[in-house]
Amino acid sequence: MEKLKRNILEQGVVLDHSILRVDRFLNHQIDPILMNEIGKEFSNRFKKDEITKVLTIEASGIAPAIFTAFHLNVPIVFAKKRKSVIQDEHVYQTSVFSYTKKETYQITVECMYIDPLDRVLIIDDFLAAGEAVSGLSRIVDMAKAKLMGVGIVIEKGFQHGGDNLRKTGLKVESLAIIDEMSTDKIIFRENVEERP
């Protein structure tokens, strides 16, 4: 998605070789016009998959996920992050390790919001090692629903989480895949663009 890549090049800040801050348009300040286009793009890429529910994680997954759900005309559910394990039979819960924050957190979804008949599309803002998506996909399994695919705004290709998921046969669509980055250059998969 060219507009997204342009935003990353012009407004993203690479802090080291693995951290990209896109606070200016994606996960602190958000550009709603871009989010709408992102949602439209995901809905096009998954329109044949008869999605019945979009699943994401709070907080920065919500913006791209809700516009995707809007264009697919289905509900969205966001998993909630918790520090501690809770004992509640009405909730699906699983652990996710965050490499960025170097900590494990719990994600929870109320059982009633994913049905065994659901055809689920997972949407998230970032994919690196794939921990968050794997956690969400375990929740889809717990609910005995069908995971139809994964839509990612920015994939860190050099951390291989996306490719590992694709190897399992899962449909993973990323709007921008970064294969290499440094403070002066971001290399997207398929095409190389110099920073302005």
Place this chain on the structure above:
Amino acid sequence: MEKLKRNILEQGVVLDHSILRVDRFLNHQIDPILMNEIGKEFSNRFKKDEITKVLTIEASGIAPAIFTAFHLNVPIVFAKKRKSVIQDEHVYQTSVFSYTKKETYQITVECMYIDPLDRVLIIDDFLAAGEAVSGLSRIVDMAKAKLMGVGIVIEKGFQHGGDNLRKTGLKVESLAIIDEMSTDKIIFRENVEERP
């Protein structure tokens, strides 16, 4: 907003006389079509106020706020919740007490995302005592920006936070104001509707 009130009556769950769960369409599962209508409604109510930025708090404020920002064609910024005070001169931070969770948390916004020239509209999913909105409004003050108004999806009128804000001269627009509720009845301000 009639559709919202109908959703509250049909899908909301009153846990006691002060807690209303609307997880089914507002803050766990979200109805994106309703959120779009909510965003359109807020944008109509504030279209003469020349808003330049929408401000909310993660996570459940994001959905109504981003559709409002979309229809107003301005960026949205969401304040992040933290457990602890951080020392960072690039960040505005203030304490908010949550009556629901009985705890104090910190909300933070990077200074660069609110400009002294900004005309800010605060959007949130709930307003009860008004603690979260007051916190956001302190951040607008710290940034020396202008607070133009507050848009709330569901106001708990019986907790008086909204009326207290209105008394200060602030424009507070709530799409549904609940003046009284119990497990078998929800009374909206201006009109009384029995639960189905």
